[in-house]
Amino acid sequence: MFTMGIDIGSSSSKVVILEDGVNIIAGEVIQIGTGSTGPKRVLDEALSKVGLKLEDMAKIIATGYGRSSVEEAHKQISEISCQAKGVFFLVPSAKLIIDIGGQDVKAIRLDSKGGVKQFFMNDKCAAGTGRFLDVMSRVLEVNLDEMAEYDARATEPATVSSTCTVFAESEVISQLSNGVAKENIIAGVHQSVASKACGLAYRCGVEEDIVMCGGVAKDLGVVRAISKELKKPVIVAPNPQITAALGAAIFAFEEVRGANI
C-alpha cells in the first residue's frame, strides 16, 4: 500500500511517498512553496520517479502553511503534529524537536510515545527563520550551503543583536563595511538564529534527545550554534526537510490501516 504526505511550506514544497508505512520510496523537495507551481511540480516529480499515479495512493494527507490549498489531499493535519510523527519515526529517542523553516520556528516537546506534549512557535517575525538566513546570504554574497563552512572558520563571532531582519541586515552591512570578516559575521548570524530557536526551546523544556529538522537544519553552522547555546548535542534528522511530509504520509498509512481493521 502506498500513502503520500505533501508538505507545502512558505518557501518550499515537499512530497513523501511511503510504502506500507515503513519504506520511504520517494522524498522530493522543490525550493518554492505555497501559491507557486512548486506543489504541483513536486507532486509530479515524486510520482514519476517511482512510476506511480495519484490513484495508486491509498490516502494523501497535506500539511504545512499551504495545507488547505492542496486539492489532491484527502485531509490536512497541522505541520506540528506531522513534524512530530516524522521525526519520531526516524529518531525514536527524540524528546525535543527544533524545526526551523522558511518563515516559522517551532520547538515541539514529545512524550515517550512520540505524541506532542507541548509546542511553541515564533511570533510573526522573520528573525530566526530561513528567510532571515536568505536575506543574510544575499547581503554577504555567500551561498546558503556554504554558510556552515564559513562559520567553521570563524575566529571571533560578530554580534548580530537586532531582533528584526531589516535592522539586522543593516547591522551586517555596517559590519561588512567596517571590515569584519564574513566568517565572523556568519557565525554571528547563526548565533542570532540559534538564540531565537533556543528561546522557544527553553519555554518548551529542554530534554534530550534534541532533534533538528526543517530546511535550516541543513546549515550545520546553525546546528552547532544551537548545540552550544543549549550545551547539549543536537541530532539532525536524516533528510531534515521532508520530515513533516513523512509524518503526513505515516498518518495517512495509519488512517487507512485503522479503517481496515
Add this chain to the structure above:
Amino acid sequence: MSRLETIISELSSISNNPRKAMEDYKKETGKGSVGVMPYYAPEEIIHAAGFLPVGIWGGQKSISKARAYLPPFACSIMQSVMEMQLEGVYDDLEAVLFPVPCDTLKCLSQKWKGTSPVIVFTHPQNRKLEAANKFLAEEYRLVREKLQTILNVKITDEALNQSIETYNENRKAMREFTDLAANYPQIIDPKKRHAIIKARFFMEKSKHTAMVKELNSELKSLPVEAFTGKKVVLTGIMAEPNEVLDILKDNGFAVVADDLAQESRLFRNDVPSGTDPLYRLAKWWQEFDGCSLATDAKKSRGPMMMDMVKGSKADAVVVCMMKFCDPEEFDYPIYYRQFEEAGIKSLFIEIDLETTSFEQTKTRVQSFSEML
C-alpha cells in the same frame, strides 16, 4: 427566529455597533455617554449620574497615525485606542474615565488626543491594607466630583448604592450565563458568547441584565446535548478579533469559562455590601484577585485558573496573549509552570488587533486540537 436567537442577535448587533447604542441612549434619555478605559473603573458612578458608561476596548484596525505617538512595542490594544483617538472616534463622549494600573496606561493617560475631558485616577497596588481602601475611596470621591462638574449633575450616595445593586445583579446574571453557556456550546459558540458579554459595555446595565436573564431562562429550558469537541478556558486581556474565536470554533473548541480582563474578571466578584458606596467600590478592588494588573504577592492566578479548569471540566487553557502587554507577559511563566506541574495543557496564541492574517493562529489552534 426563536426568542433565544432574537436575543442573541440583538446583543450581538449592539456589541458590534456601540455608536448606535450611544445614539439610541441619547434619544431615549436625552443624556450622553462617558467612556470607560480598561481596567476596573467604577462605572457605577457614571450610571448613578444617569449617563451611559461605554467601554473603550479599541478595535481591529491598521495603525498609522498612532505610530507618531507610541513606541512600536506599546500593546496592540492601546495602539488601536490611540489610532481611534486621533480619528476622533471618542470625541462624542462627555468625559473619559481613565484608570492607570499599568505603565502603558499611565503614560497614555497623559497624552489623550481626543477632545473629551479625561478623568485619571489610580488604583493602589499595596491592596491588602486598610489604607488602600481609604485611598481608593478618596480617589473615587474625586472622580465623582469631577464627573458632577463635567456632567452638571449631582451624584448622591443613594443613587450610587442603587447603581451598585444594579451592577451586582448584572454580575450575577453574567455568572449564571457563563455557567450555562458551558453546557450549551452548540448554541453559544465562542463568538456569540463573547458578543453577549461585550454588549454589557454599551448598554444601560439593567437592560442588559433583563436580556441576559431571559436568555438564561431560554437556555435552561433546552435539553443539554453531548458535546464531542474540546472544552477550553480562555485567559488574558481579551479574545478578539472575532476571527480568533471562529478559528477556535472551526477546530471544535468550546469556551466553557474565561479569565479575561474584558469578560469574567469584571463580574466574578460582586461589590461588597455596606453603606458608604465609594468605600464599597474601593473594597471590590481589595477583594479582587487573579489579575496581572492587581498586585498579588501570593500569585493566586494559576491556582484560580486550575480551579476554573476543574470546575468547568475543561480540557485545557488557551492563553490569549495581548501583543506587547507586559503585565500579562510577566504573569505567564508563573502560571505556565504551575499548569505544567499539574498536567494542565495550555496553548499560547497572540492577540494582535492590527493583523488581518490568521494563518499562524490557525496552525497553533489546529495543532493544539490534534494534541489534546
